[in-house]
Amino acid sequence: MKVEPIIQVEQLTKKYKRAKEPSVNGISFSVHPGEFFAFLGPNGAGKTTTISILTTTLSKTSGVVKIAGADLETDARKVRQQIGILFQNPSLDYELTAEENIRLHVSIYGIYPYRPLYRMMPKAYKERVAELAKMVGLKDELFKKLKTFSGGMKRKLEIIRSLMHNPKILFLDEPTQGLDAESRRSLWEYLQHIRQKENITIFLTTHYLEEAEGADRVCIINKGKIALAGTPEEIKNHLLVKKTMNLDAANRKQLIEELATNFCDYEEWEHGVKVYYDQKTPHGLLQHIKTPLTKLEIRVPSLEEAYVDLIKMQEGDKQYVGN
Numbered sequence: 084m085k086v087e088p089i090i091q092v093e094q095l096t097k098k099y100k101r102a103k104e105p106s107v108n109g110i111s112f113s114v115h116p117g118e119f120f121a122f123l124g125p126n127g128a129g130k131t132t133t134i135s136i137l138t139t140t141l142s143k144t145s146g147v148v149k150i151a152g153a154d155l156e157t158d159a160r161k162v163r164q165q166i167g168i169l170f171q172n173p174s175l176d177y178e179l180t181a182e183e184n185i186r187l188h189v190s191i192y193g194i195y196p197y198r199p200l201y202r203m204m205p206k207a208y209k210e211r212v213a214e215l216a217k218m219v220g221l222k223d224e225l226f227k228k229l230k231t232f233s234g235g236m237k238r239k240l241e242i243i244r245s246l247m248h249n250p251k252i253l254f255l256d257e258p259t260q261g262l263d264a265e266s267r268r269s270l271w272e273y274l275q276h277i278r279q280k281e282n283i284t285i286f287l288t289t290h291y292l293e294e295a296e297g298a299d300r301v302c303i304i305n306k307g308k309i310a311l312a313g314t315p316e317e318i319k320n321h322l323l324v325k326k327t328m329n330l331d332a333a334n335r336k337q338l339i340e341e342l343a344t345n346f347c348d349y350e351e352w353e354h355g356v357k358v359y360y361d362q363k364t365p366h367g368l369l370q371h372i373k374t375p376l377t378k379l380e381i382r383v384p385s386l387e388e389a390y391v392d393l394i395k396m397q398e399g400d401k402q403y404v405g406n
């Protein structure tokens with residue numbers, strides 16, 4: 084049986100009022116139920132614009148978006164019921180305790196009626212708060228004021244808030260911004276845990292490739308367009324096709340002539356000649372070179388470099404050639 088995507092985006096475009104170009108330019112993609120989907124791109128690529136449209140906080144210019152079967156255009160209320168959101172800039176009240184922040188949130192959103200004291204709240208509310216606090220590791224701090232909280236603890240609280248209504252999809256807009264390495268790592272751990280326990284779909288925006296590596300699928304967006312999409316493995320294979328070899332010879336001119344006659348993709352630079360190759364190893368190519376070499380360096384770029392390279396190439400910069 085074919086599983087319907089939980090998020091379906093077709094030809095989505097957003098052009099801000101006074102902007103010359105659209106910030107999101109005809110993008111299409113779909114996300115399956117339970118998937119961890121990463122939307123990766125550099126600053127200004129269009130990630131926040133896209134996630135804001137998907138979470139109904141920004142209107143689109145054109146295109147079709149369906150979330151959990153509901154059309155964004157005609158059924159925004161139903162969409163909102165199905166989603167939880169972790170914003171880049173949270174709105175937390177530092178004078179209140181963590182639990183009071185949750186209570187305020189659920190009553191504003193009509194999930195539970197407001198009661199002035201925790202003990203007066205419905206049993207289902209208390210159980211859900213306890214369950215989620217345990218899951219993210221914030222059980223002991225629930226009744227402490229937020230002004231004593233670290234950045235990581237605030238993130239945990241936001242996660243609890245965003246999951247109170249049992250959403251099917253959790254949207255996270257660059258959730259690790261401003262967090263130290265340790266808090267980042269634990270955020271990933273409990274997000275994975277939540278995903279398994281709640282069987283939730285995660286839609287994450289990030290500009291860190293390493294964060295996208297743990298996703299089921301990655302979509303790279305650049306300048307409002309989708310540059311590449313696939314599993315992290317597919318993305319890796321695609322990005323790492325261009326390996327380089329740095330060669331030099333006492334007779335560099337002859338080496339270059341030889342490379343040219345063998346239809347090699349090469350480029351001369353101050354430290355020799357860069358040769359690009361697609362094969363697994365450069366062996367086949369080296370067999371054709373008779374000029375005595377004074378230098379042979381083989382270089383496979385890291386995934387991060389390959390990603391930066393892809394973005395740079397699309398910016399029209401000089402092609403990345405390694406070192």
Ligand SMILES: Nc1ncnc2c1ncn2[C@@H]1O[C@H](COP(=O)(O)OP(=O)(O)OP(=O)(O)O)[C@@H](O)[C@H]1O
Pocket residue numbers: 099100101102106124125126127128129130131132133290
């Ligand atoms: N309200 C706005 N009015 C006009 N242009 C905007 C507005 N908001 C964003 N933009 C432009 O749209 C483009 C995409 O911005 P967006 O915030 O979606 O990118 P992003 O990928 O989320 O970047 P970042 O990683 O820096 O958050 C940018 O060129 C930005 O300047």
